[in-house]
């Protein structure tokens with residue numbers, strides 16, 4: 001049985017009538033950008049998070065850029081980001097003219113280590129951008145306390161953890177202005193590119209809305225130098241169909257993760273994901289670590305099982321950041337994760353039988 005790394009059709013198939021109806025409704029409406037679907041989805045998303053405001057935008061990277069812009073973080077500023085993250089977090093900082101300052105993760109949760117943040121703060125630091133990586137909420141109480149002590153903004157990168165909580169509060173509601181992505185593979189995925197900003201501050205919500213719509217509130221009256229970062233009606237309508245199923249999909253991801261955790265415990269040198277006592281994990285990714293990572297990935301591939309590495313090169317070693325002057329060894333924990341991490345198949349609709357096939361293939365690899 002071939003098992004792909006990800007199968008999005010499994011979640012869409014049962015909703016196909018509703019998705020088609022939503023698409024047909026948008027096509028027939030004659031209105032394709034910033035209309036009723038977008039407004040309705042923004043309200044639904046804010047309600048889901050329990051945030052006061054949500055603004056639909058074009059994608060996750062733009063959500064992070066607009067958040068930093070709205071907070072006035074730009075030229076000359078430093079922004080603290082995790083050394084272990086998808087490059088988009090750092091790119092958002094670079095795109096507003098600021099400098100990403102990397103801070104190492106905890107090796108058990110893979111999220112930014114709050115105990116290492118203060119050493120990276122100086123007079124140029126303006127913001128901290130925690131990432132709820134792989135689907136687990138970062139230690140937000142600690143991070144918000146550090147930010148308050150130093151007068152810094154917090155921008156959560158909530159692209160991977162929609163629905164996760166820290167001390168019962170949803171990610172995307174702690175920071176001053178937060179971004180998420182509805183890239184198709186995310187826990188709540190559109191059928192194209194989409195994203196959203198969430199905030200409890202009406203002024204920041206307005207700023208994001210204006211910046212992302214050519215700097216204008218009133219058509220053809222441009223208050224500031226804006227961008228085109230709008231969410232389209234088609235994606236908003238499709239996201240409205242999918243959002244009511246997110247909690248169920250999260251529960252399915254957590255059940256698959258439980259099966260992996262049980263079936264893989266004590267196997268070979270595997271390091272399995274750990275969840276912080278105060279956080280929940282929505283398993284956007286199920287990431288294991290092993291010194292035999294490449295060999296294991298090849299073995300699974302031979303057995304028809306798809307895996308991916310998140311991420312093979314940490315941001316500080318990417319060619320695009322060569323000018324920051326980092327070298328191998330500068331962020332050893334991020335590098336260790338990049339060298340040993342492997343993401344196993346996980347998606348809503350994945351059958352228990354498929355999870356067992358993956359587990360058995362891994363047990364065979366380590367026992368042979």
Ligand SMILES: *Cc1c(COP(=O)(O)O)cnc(C)c1O
Pocket residue numbers: 059060061062085086088089131157159160180181182183193194195
């Ligand atoms: C996916 C992702 C983004 C960017 O989202 P896009 O919609 O692809 O622009 C940002 N940060 C993290 C951690 C992500 O996983």
